[in-house]
Amino acid sequence: MSTLITDSSRSNYLNAAYGIKSWLLTKDHKRIALLYLVAVSIFFSVGGLFAALIRLELLTPEGDMVQPDIYNRLFTMHGVIMIFFFLIPAIPAVLGNFILPLMVGAKDLAFPRINLASFYVYVVAGILGVWALINGGVDTGWTFYTPYSSMYSNTQVTLVAMAGFIAGFSSIMTAVNFIVTVHRMRAPGLTWFRMPLMVWALYATSIIIMLATPVLAITLVMLMLDHSLHIGIFDPAQGGDPVLFQHLFWFYSHPAVYIMILPAMGVISELVAAFSRKKVFGYTFVVYSSLSIAFLGFLVWGHHLFVSGQSVYAGAVFSILSMLVAIPSAVKVFNWTATLFQGSVSYQTPMLYALGFIGLFTIGGLTGVFLATMGLDTHVHDTYFVVAHFHYVMVGGTIMGYLGGLHYWWPKISGKLYPEFWAKISALLVFVGFNLTFFPQFIVGYLGMPRRYHAYPPEFQVFNVLSTAGASVLGLGYLLPIIYLTWSMRYGKKAPANPWGAVGLEWETASPPPTFNFDDDPVVEHEAYDYHHRPEEPRVA
Amino acid sequence: MPLDFPLFPEAASTMAGQVDAIYLFLVALSAFFSILIAGAVVYCAVRYRRRSDDEIGSNLHGSLLLEIVWSAIPLAIVLVLFFWGAKVFFAQSRPPADAIEYTAIGKQWMWKFQHPDGQREINTLHVPKGQPIVIKAISQDVIHSLYFPAFRVKKDVIPGRYTTVWFEATKTGSFHLFCAEFCGAEHSLMGGQVVVLEPEDYERWLAGGAATAQAPEEAGRQLFDQLACGTCHGEGDGGRGPSLHDIYGEEVRLVDGRTVTIDDQYLRESILTPAEKIVDGYSPLMPTYQGQISEENVFKLITYIKSLSPSPEDAAEANPAENAASAADEATEETL
């Protein structure tokens, strides 16, 4: 294992240039990743603050803390911010941006200027979103169902839809960049089936983004026209069709759930391999499962419309296709588990997140099967059961993956080690707090508590109290990393080039890497995760 | 705060048991797989924990057989679930033939129900036990969703389009009725109770309000006269508009060559936006009533028009000869 410590006088991407301009106008993918890190952390905190207010309101059955209009704005802005401004960009734009060029042995992404532009497009979208928020917010739910959103809501629907529309362009720019980079800029010897699974996952995600996001853009444009000019595309009183909106919306938003989870699955593959010091079991099957999830994800949107009056036969087709998505998801879980077998397993914080992910994603995926079973979805659709399901996959899955990845690559990103003790405490708090918050929601959902309720019958209170209690633990769990990671930037111990003894090109360069990533152009001679051909010493000058 | 809390909702319809059976099966299945995976993870994590700093894992990297097995087993399980879920869903979606029709109108933020005899209620619905009931619903503004957790059924209630939800209650008592689709400020208050009564009690309850109730077909007939629909729609053919007798459930040809079945949705559109679907052989004379007739009154007109087409069994009982005549009518209509 490497004991080489980076010499701080050495030029790296952090000290290559100083001053605010050198950051705001940087074309270095690593610096842009850090800009994104700051931005998504701000949005995550704002979204989290709204969540805290929602949970406080739900502590008692009466709607006594805020007015219903305010409550509706809270859950809508919580959803919009978390999905469009945190979950979708988080892993690709922060971790992916930083790590993808390093993993493929490139000096940068294919289009550094587009990369920087994508960040500013995202910022413009974010500012518009915040502007809408200050000017009254929006109360339609993140799903914007018509005709409520188009004809009835007098909140900032147009502004927020515009923010979503613009944010979409940022995603597309990043996706194009990733696709071209993967196709054109792999190091010599890095064949497709030698690529790390994180790269595959980002590649599959980018394809979904490219194909699905334009549909969202079109849908949002139609919504804006309907809301501001009342042209009536979705208004039955003018011959429009309100349910058409749901089809268009989910045609994007179902694939979007895979935009959120696939990158996390990529991270988990990296973590499981690194902390078992072993090749991911069934590598090719994990690759193909990502690709088939990306493909099948486009064919299942109608499972959100089982009770919307859609034909029962259409429902049946969507049901069986949704069931099929569960197979590649299950294949991944089994392969990760099998990777541990005969591994050399260590439990540093990133691995704790990975193991947590496996458990929580299993529950999230299985409850997806509950929902895809039509006869059962009739009962649980639009209840807290659905809320619990998607938080298990998005918070238990995506955010666990994000935090795991952030800790794993933190030494590379910052050049410093984070405090392992506090990180373990926070991983534990997140896991316990998460389950306490969301598990009771399965039960109260099956009891029949509808979602988006500001006040509810008293017999549901016990579960809501548990949820709120859990949320405070979870909140603390999220607060800690913000503190200690920031602290470690300055006071953390210096990180060696390869603190985990992992294989992968990113560990063969210094921590933090130089501006152009590698001192010598790397050449790949082995498959990914080949621990039996570990380079003796990192290729660091 | 109550200390003893429920883990399972009350089961009060013929559907509840079937939905709960799927649920329990899935809970057991999920518990099995979650424990299996968690067990395997914990076992491996402990058994293969790293013992020295430069230790590495084995060279094991996959097994085609295992991949096939762990794809095939979940596939088999989800296929079973698909068929099982579809079977229950089809049952939920198709009211039995003897179901009695109620109507519901959703609007921000209340439910307006009407019983078959014309009795009305707001946010509370009384129904008899042991009788299949189908609720034909429409929204006057945004999308709502009529949800009866104790019966395990729900259906979105959409503006401009009828949807139906049916159930047969098996337990007397009072159960929640919710709006499940977010519909604006007071969404969470848009609910009430469904009260299931023994059939005798239900009759008594109906009788209590009988003085004010007017049968919807009767109300529809009055409305039909009031709006002078009869000036164009006479008893027989030959008027400016087609006869509305014995048309329900039949197929009708439109001028553009399409054939459509006359159902509630078609009648609704024919009244509100007649220009969209013109009956073959007629001119687009009928004025549009969009925005002029409330959803309640459209329900009444439809109920009245439906009453002009007695179902075959009713008709056969009442007058076998007339039944034969109407069949002949149909034949001539087809040649038109």
Ligand code: HEM
């Ligand atoms: C194992 C595969 C999965 C299946 C079969 C599945 C199935 C479903 C179904 C049928 C629904 C609709 C439920 C309803 O509204 O009644 C649903 C909702 C949802 N799922 Fe999944 N799901 C799966 C995985 C995921 C993943 C990986 C994510 C995200 C990372 C996700 C996120 C969501 C979200 C956000 C919703 C609800 C959206 C809303 O109504 O606001 N699901 N899922």
Ligand SMILES: [Cu+2]
């Ligand atoms: Cu979906």
Ligand SMILES: [Cu+2]
């Ligand atoms: Cu509602």
